[in-house]
Amino acid sequence: MINKNGISRRLLLQGLGAAIALPWLESGRHLLGAESPKKPTQRFACMFIGDGISPPHWWAKGSGANMELGSSLASLEKHKSQLNVINGLFNKHAGGGHARCAGNILSGEALLRGRLIRGAVSMDQRLAKKWEDETALSSLVLGCEQPVAGFHESEYSMVYASHISWSNPDSPIPIELHPSLAFDSLFGGQSSTLQTSILDDVLEQATSLRNQVSRSDQVKLDEYLSSVRETEQRLQRLNKFAAEENNQPTSAQRPPAGQPKDFREYSRLMCDIIALAFQTDRTRIATLLLSRDLSGQVYPYLNIKDDHHSYSHSNEAKEYQGIVKTHVEQYAYLVDRLANMHEGDGTVLDNSCLMFVSEHWNAHNSNQVPLLLAGGLGGTLQTGRTHDFLNAGNEKRKLCSLYLSLMDRMGLELKEFGDAKERLAGI
Incomplete structure (x- = not known):
């Protein structure tokens, strides 16, 4: 979460009712006055x-x-x-x-x-x-x-x-x-419909955070958000194909058979x-x-x-x-x-x-x-x-x-x- 005083202690972005935990950022440690971990x-x-x-x-x-x-x-x-x-x-x-x-x-x-x-x-x-x-x-x-x-x-x-x-x-x-349910366990149950991107919902927060951290942390943040986006899109494709196979509209909730055949x-x-x-x-x-x-x-x-x-x-x-x-x-x-x-x-x-x-x-x-x-x-x-x-x-x-x-x-x-x-x- 980002507030007027900088980065909160939880280092989270909130979207679709889900908390997106970020990778540990050196800038976050500095802004919070935290000591580096011993190991x-x-x-x-x-x-x-x-x-x-x-x-x-x-x-x-x-x-x-x-x-x-x-x-x-x-x-x-x-x-x-x-x-x-x-x-x-x-x-x-x-x-x-x-x-x-x-x-x-x-x-x-x-x-x-x-x-x-x-x-x-x-x-x-x-x-x-x-x-x-x-x-x-x-x-x-x-x-x-x-x-x-x-x-x-x-x-x-x-x-x-x-x-x-x-x-x-x-x-x-x-x-x-089910990959979709495993994904939900990381980002919260509200991600389960996967119809709207979590990252789209937190884009403004992510942009604001990116402007506050060091260049090396910007690289880490970009890598991470790209990973989330790629995984999210692959899950959306999976659910779309599963819905079509079961003759369900893609706007429906995730079909129960959400497992890739390959x-x-x-x-x-x-x-x-x-x-x-x-x-x-x-x-x-x-x-x-x-x-x-x-x-x-x-x-x-x-x-x-x-x-x-x-x-x-x-x-x-x-x-x-x-x-x-x-x-x-x-x-x-x-x-x-x-x-x-x-x-x-x-x-x-x-x-x-x-x-x-x-x-x-x-x-x-x-x-x-x-x-x-x-x-x-x-x-x-x-x-x-x-x-x-x-x-x-x-x-x-x-x-x-x-x-x-x-x-x-x-x-x-x-x-x-x-x-x-x-x-x-x-x-």
Whole structure:
């Protein structure tokens, strides 16, 4: 909000009944007489692909600018100096097979077979709890594939196959599947009709604010407002197409089926929303389930006819290579978005940790977990590295040891987590 005395402490613009939180501006800090924060604001996001990867094409070697990447990771080429490519980690209680491997990917907990659901609080929600009083949203839990009910032949509930984020041991957090509703959570319920641009409604305020801040902050503000505008317009197009398919007038409220059919459009809208949330500090924690375990997603644009899970059993075939590659491209898209958001002397990516992970190395094989990290986590995480823990021994390659290391760097120090009591060496 802008008043005659300058920028208010909330650094918000008001429009359509919604409060638009702005990215932290150095000029705002100066005008308010606030001290610079002792350390950068840190963020964590996890993107998950079900049913493993294509091992022959999932590799990295070398470091920094000399790092070489396999074809599955080719879309990350320009950001390789900001990566940690980690192979060989072990999730002890995954146990192979389907269903339970996804349900404990962020907790490492031994899950319960049968009708009674029992897991553990996932590490993303441990972090969300730590910061819940400092942000408008404790976390974003998003997905691009509908959860499924019933039981797998292993007698594990398909609840485990469909969710990675758990706030309590008895039930996962419901996944938000609609980009429009996820957008609403950032900008308020009045944005839900999306017929009038929020930015149009606050344009005068935004122009006034722009005239009061430094040149570097003008760049940040322009970047942010452009991001909001682009995401808003894409959502409007989505709702228009959905309305036409359902024979509804475009002036009606959002149709219930507001999900893009094209996986790339769908996932990138969700990535845009995570980027906006991180940029404005509306939340510092997000998960995005790109595809669940036993995934039924199809990818017509790859010219393949069968579903995701079916192709995973031929994980070296070109069809599955294409599926894995298209998932990594969505991760690269979010990495690129955050790398181009200025923050202080660096970028939002510099202060974040973006994780990409699958529950399997290949079909039914959870002996090692493929995992990527991008971002420096506020200078606490060295980047431009490759790691292989496969031959380190099971006690030295625990996935939960990595989580302990990351949570330490984010100010949450636990004696143990999942099956781990020690931090992962070399991270």
